[in-house]
Amino acid sequence: MMRYLATVLVCFGMLLLPVTVNSEPLRITIDEGIIEPMPFAVPDFEAENAAADAYATNIARVIAEDLSGTGLFRELPSSAFISQVTDFGAAIQYADWKAINAQALITGAVNVSGDTLNVKFRVYDVFSGAELGNGLQFAGTLNGWRRMAHKVADAVYSRITGEGGYFDSRVVFVSETGPKNDRKKRLAIMDYDGANAQFLTGSEAIVLAPRFSPTGDRVLYTSYESGFPRIYVLDVGGTQNSRALEQQEGTMSFAPRFAPDGQTVVYSLTQGGNTDIYTLNIASGGTTRLTNTPSIETAPSYSPDGSQIVFESDRSGTQQLYTMPASGGEARRISFGQGRYGTPVWSPRGDLVAFTKQNKGRFHIGVMRLDGSEERLLTASFLDEGPTWAPNGRVIMFTRETQGAGGVASLYSVDISGRNLKPVRTPEGGSDPSWSPLQN
Amino acid sequence: MRLITKATILVAALALAACTDPGRFGNGDGSGANGGAGAAGSASDPTSTAYFQQSVGDRVLFAVDQFNISPEYISVLDGQATWLTTNSDYIATIEGHADEQGTSAYNLALSARRANAVREYLISRGVSGNRLQVVSYGKERPIEVCSDEACYTKNRRAVTVLSSALTG
Numbered sequence: 036m037m038r039y040l041a042t043v044l045v046c047f048g049m050l051l052l053p054v055t056v057n058s059e060p061l062r063i064t065i066d067e068g069i070i071e072p073m074p075f076a077v078p079d080f081e082a083e084n085a086a087a088d089a090y091a092t093n094i095a096r097v098i099a100e101d102l103s104g105t106g107l108f109r110e111l112p113s114s115a116f117i118s119q120v121t122d123f124g125a126a127i128q129y130a131d132w133k134a135i136n137a138q139a140l141i142t143g144a145v146n147v148s149g150d151t152l153n154v155k156f157r158v159y160d161v162f163s164g165a166e167l168g169n170g171l172q173f174a175g176t177l178n179g180w181r182r183m184a185h186k187v188a189d190a191v192y193s194r195i196t197g198e199g200g201y202f203d204s205r206v207v208f209v210s211e212t213g214p215k216n217d218r219k220k221r222l223a224i225m226d227y228d229g230a231n232a233q234f235l236t237g238s239e240a241i242v243l244a245p246r247f248s249p250t251g252d253r254v255l256y257t258s259y260e261s262g263f264p265r266i267y268v269l270d271v272g273g274t275q276n277s278r279a280l281e282q283q284e285g286t287m288s289f290a291p292r293f294a295p296d297g298q299t300v301v302y303s304l305t306q307g308g309n310t311d312i313y314t315l316n317i318a319s320g321g322t323t324r325l326t327n328t329p330s331i332e333t334a335p336s337y338s339p340d341g342s343q344i345v346f347e348s349d350r351s352g353t354q355q356l357y358t359m360p361a362s363g364g365e366a367r368r369i370s371f372g373q374g375r376y377g378t379p380v381w382s383p384r385g386d387l388v389a390f391t392k393q394n395k396g397r398f399h400i401g402v403m404r405l406d407g408s409e410e411r412l413l414t415a416s417f418l419d420e421g422p423t424w425a426p427n428g429r430v431i432m433f434t435r436e437t438q439g440a441g442g443v444a445s446l447y448s449v450d451i452s453g454r455n456l457k458p459v460r461t462p463e464g465g466s467d468p469s470w471s472p473l474q475n
Numbered sequence: 476m477r478l479i480t481k482a483t484i485l486v487a488a489l490a491l492a493a494c495t496d497p498g499r500f501g502n503g504d505g506s507g508a509n510g511g512a513g514a515a516g517s518a519s520d521p522t523s524t525a526y527f528q529q530s531v532g533d534r535v536l537f538a539v540d541q542f543n544i545s546p547e548y549i550s551v552l553d554g555q556a557t558w559l560t561t562n563s564d565y566i567a568t569i570e571g572h573a574d575e576q577g578t579s580a581y582n583l584a585l586s587a588r589r590a591n592a593v594r595e596y597l598i599s600r601g602v603s604g605n606r607l608q609v610v611s612y613g614k615e616r617p618i619e620v621c622s623d624e625a626c627y628t629k630n631r632r633a634v635t636v637l638s639s640a641l642t643g
Contacts, residue, residue, distance in 0.1 A: 214620060215575075215617055215620040216616070216617055216618055216619070216620050218615075241612075241615050243579060243615075244579065244580070262610065263610050264583060264610075264611060285608070287583075287587060287609075287610070287611055289580060289583050290580040290583075303580065303583075303584065305583075305584060305587045305611065307591060308542075308587055308588045308590070308591025308592065308594075308595070308609070309588075309591075310583075310584035310587060331581060331584040331585065331588075333580040333581060333583075333584050334578070334580045334581070347578075347580075347581065349581075354578075354581055377577075377578040377580070377581050378578050378579075378580065391578050393576070393577070393578075417622070418575065420578050420579065421578070421579065436575070438622040439620075439621060439622045440620040440621050440622075442575075442620070442622065467579070
């Protein structure tokens with residue numbers, strides 16, 4: 036397991052709000068339709084010593100990929116540069132960057148001291164001729180260099196959009212190989228951009244639907260290790276040990292998800308053919324039944340404040356979305372459109388629920404408000420399923436499976452406006468992604 | 476793991492053939508890796524698992540998003556019940572499956588309903604409930620791989636997989 040300790044050593048005036056210098060501040064407001072991505076330049080960072088050479092280039096590249104990958108920014112190639120930035124401390128030649136229409140300029144410097152990597156950076160609002168926020172410095176280990184780049188990119192994204200970032204995060208998912216009728220599945224974890232992928236389990240038993248804990252240190256999942264689907268918890272922060280959470284004879288359990296307290300698990304338990312929603316306290320093992328109906332109740336997900344649960348039920352005759360108090364009780368239906376709705380996931384901002392919709396033989400990933408209004412379908416394909424939210428609630432990752440005998444599953448991401456649909460790099464086929472919170 | 480010697484297992488395996496282990500997916504349901512019926516003993520021996528699979532019929536199929544036993548499979552399940560009553564050395568795991576049209580968790584719940592519907596029927600025909608366990612595979616183990624109803628209809632199934640009570 037990647038162990039990484041990053042500390043913010045120096046943080047002179049950590050102003051994450053954009054500084055508005057003139058009447059047209061460098062700003063992307065994500066809610067407005069972004070037609071034209073903002074042009075930016077990231078020259079190679081200055082290597083302050085020879086050991087920093089490779090990092091200085093690679094960190095600038097990862098920052099550029101992070102920003103361009105959002106669809107909100109467009110990188111200007113270094114071949115277009117008029118000025119070179121070889122000295123992090125030198126004055127910026129704004130006219131040279133204006134001339135190539137770079138609206139944002141990111142400069143930085145890297146030095147290596149033993150196993151420690153120090154990264155400094157500044158962001159400039161070229162057309163205002165001023166720095167945006169103040170310079171920041173991060174320090175970490177050499178093998179955590181990508182995380183340092185992601186942290187810089189998160190800070191830049193944050194300053195320009197006013198939103199939290201999501202680049203310094205990880206994804207746990209099911210890695211898949213083999214044909215549909217003999218598919219091997221194992222849990223894997225990687226950086227949000229597909230780097231540093233590692234397998235967490237073998238493929239001897241089917242594994243499904245891993246879900247991060249609120250702090251990213253543990254993962255809940257479903258495994259057929261016992262011969263039956265049962266929920267497990269896996270420590271991804273250190274030991275990598277896993278243990279079954281529910282082993283009641285004659286039952287099956289699946290679709291687990293953490294409560295915001297990190298101690299309570301909500302999940303589905305099937306007994307006598309009927310599936311209802313329960314909670315389980317990890318420490319005590321005690322369970323509580325939240326629903327008690329002959330219909331299918333599954334795919335529960337907590338609100339960020341832990342007070343409510345959104346879930347799917349076919350009590351109306353088809354799969355629909357409902358909310359209920361976290362302690363159980365009366366459920367309120369929220370989905371009323373055509374088709375079937377499943378796999379609801381409450382957004383980290385609390386304002387939206389992402390879901391899978393099936394209608395007229397197609398699958399969609401969509402979002403709606405918690406009262407069911409403003410439904411918006413973001414994707415359409417033969418089989419899209421299982422959304423998970425980026426830590427800032429702006430991007431959704433999901434599974435797309437292709438049609439037919441050679442069908443394969445892959446991870447995709449899309450932003451909540453429906454733009455910037457793209458595949459996520461994985462070592463093999465991939466399904467069931469769960470996005471971690473931002474790392475510390 | 477189990478208090479049974481390798482020699483005993485071998486003897487049991489030869490005698491009973493194709494003992495299937497409900498602890499592993501894929502066995503005995505013809506779904507792929509381990510599903511071959513070749514080792515299931517002679518299909519002409521009415522006490523063999525091969526006979527159960529081929530002559531009695533080990534599976535029932537379901538309509539889209541349904542879990543009721545359709546009338547055409549009542550005779551299959553009656554045959555299963557009779558066979559299980561006669562061959563009391565066997566226990567059975569009923570595997571529920573769904574086609575790929577549907578979300579993963581829902582399909583797990585749906586295929587649990589299917590497996591349970593078969594279990595309930597067999598119990599109603601006199602098979603002891605403690606010889607019948609269910610496992611739900613959702614859309615994880617299709618036997619047919621195309622994305623058409625021709626395949627889906629075979630994947631929406633509940634398969635009664637036998638295992639020796641000795642090793643169960």
